[in-house]
Amino acid sequence: MNSHFPRIITLLRKERGLSQKKAAEALGISQALLSHYEKGIRECGLDFVVRAADFYNVSSDYLLGRTPDRTGATITVEEIPEPDAAGKENRFRGSLLPTLNKKLIANSLNIIYDILQGCNNKALTNEVSGALNAAVYKAFRILYSANPKNPQGLFAVPARLSGGMANAAQDIAEANAACLMAGEDVDGMEALGKNEAPALSPETLAERYPLFANSLFNLIQNTEGRMGKDRKKA
Numbered sequence: 001m002n003s004h005f006p007r008i009i010t011l012l013r014k015e016r017g018l019s020q021k022k023a024a025e026a027l028g029i030s031q032a033l034l035s036h037y038e039k040g041i042r043e044c045g046l047d048f049v050v051r052a053a054d055f056y057n058v059s060s061d062y063l064l065g066r067t068p069d070r071t072g073a074t075i076t077v078e079e080i081p082e083p084d085a086a087g088k089e090n091r092f093r094g095s096l097l098p099t100l101n102k103k104l105i106a107n108s109l110n111i112i113y114d115i116l117q118g119c120n121n122k123a124l125t126n127e128v129s130g131a132l133n134a135a136v137y138k139a140f141r142i143l144y145s146a147n148p149k150n151p152q153g154l155f156a157v158p159a160r161l162s163g164g165m166a167n168a169a170q171d172i173a174e175a176n177a178a179c180l181m182a183g184e185d186v187d188g189m190e191a192l193g194k195n196e197a198p199a200l201s202p203e204t205l206a207e208r209y210p211l212f213a214n215s216l217f218n219l220i221q222n223t224e225g226r227m228g229k230d231r232k233k234a
Contacts, residue, residue, distance in 0.1 A: 004065025004156065005049075006040040011153040012056040013038075027051055068154065104222070107215030111205065115198050123189035124180045130173035138166045 013023045024034040028051065036042040053060045059072025066072075109132070116125045141162050144150055157165055180191045206213040 003040065005044075005063055006038050007156070008063055008065060008153060009052055009056075010038040011151070012052075012058065015151040015153060016056070023055075027055055065156065104215045104219045107212040108219045110212050111209050111216050114209070115200070118198060119192060119196065121180065121190070121192055123186075124177060124192065127173045127177040127180065127189075131170050131177065134166050134170035134173065138163065138170075141166070 013020070016023070018026075020034050020038070021031045024031040027034065027048070029048070033042070037044050037048070049060050049063055053063055056063075058070040059067070061067045061072040062070045112128065112132075113125075116128060119125075141155070141159075144154070145152075145159050145162075152159065155162065176186045176189065179186045180189060181197055183191045183194060183197075185191045202213075202217070205216065209216075
C-alpha cells in the first residue's frame with residue numbers, strides 16, 4: 001500500500017464526521033485495525049480497499065492517490081476546455097475586475113507558451129509550467145482553505161505546510177528554468193543551445209502578438225506597481 005492511502009481514508013472518515021469506532025463497524029473491521037490502517041502501521045488487502053471505496057463513494061484509484069478526482073476520472077488534452085469556453089464557470093457576477101485580470105493573465109500566458117514552443121525544449125516548458133502551476137495552486141488554496149469546513153481531502157500537503165512547500169516548489173522551478181535559459185544543464189535536463197534564447201523587445205512583442213501584447217505590458221506594469229515601482233511616477 002502507498003503512503004497516500006492512510007491519509008486519504010483518515011480524511012474521508014473525518015469529512016463524514018465519523019469516529020474510528022463507527023467507521024470500523026461500518027467497514028466490518030475492528031477499531032484497532034482501522035487505526036493501524038490510518039496510521040500506516042499495517043497494510044490492508046484489496047477487499048478492504050474495495051469496501052472503503054464503496055463506503056466513502058470514491059474510486060479505488062482515489063483512495064490510492066493515483067488521481068485527485070474522487071470518481072477516478074482522468075482527463076486528456078482533448079478534454080480540457082478552452083479558457084473562454086461557455087458555461088457557468090466562465091461567468092463573473094458583479095464587478096468587471098475578475099474578467100479584466102483573467103484576460104490579462106490568459107493573454108500573457110498565450111505569449112509565454114508561444115515563446116516556449118519556439119524554444120522547443122521540453123524541460124524548459126515543464127519548469128516554467130511548474131512555476132506557474134505553483135502560483136495557481138497557492139492562490140486557489142488560499143480561497144479554498146479560508147472556510148475551515150471545506151474538506152481537505154483534495155490536497156496531499158497539510159494546510160500549514162502548503163504555503164512554504166508551494167513557494168519552495170515554485171522557486172526551484174524558476175531557478176531551473178533560469179539555468180536552462182542560460183544554457184546550463186540541470187539535473188539531467190538539457191539546456192537551450194548557444195544563441196537559442198529568443199530575441200525579444202517591446203517592439204517585436206507588439207508586432208508578433210498584436211492581440212495580446214498590451215495585456216502583457218499591463219500585467220508587467222501592474223505587478224511592478226505592487227513592487228513599489230510605478231512607471232508613471234518614474
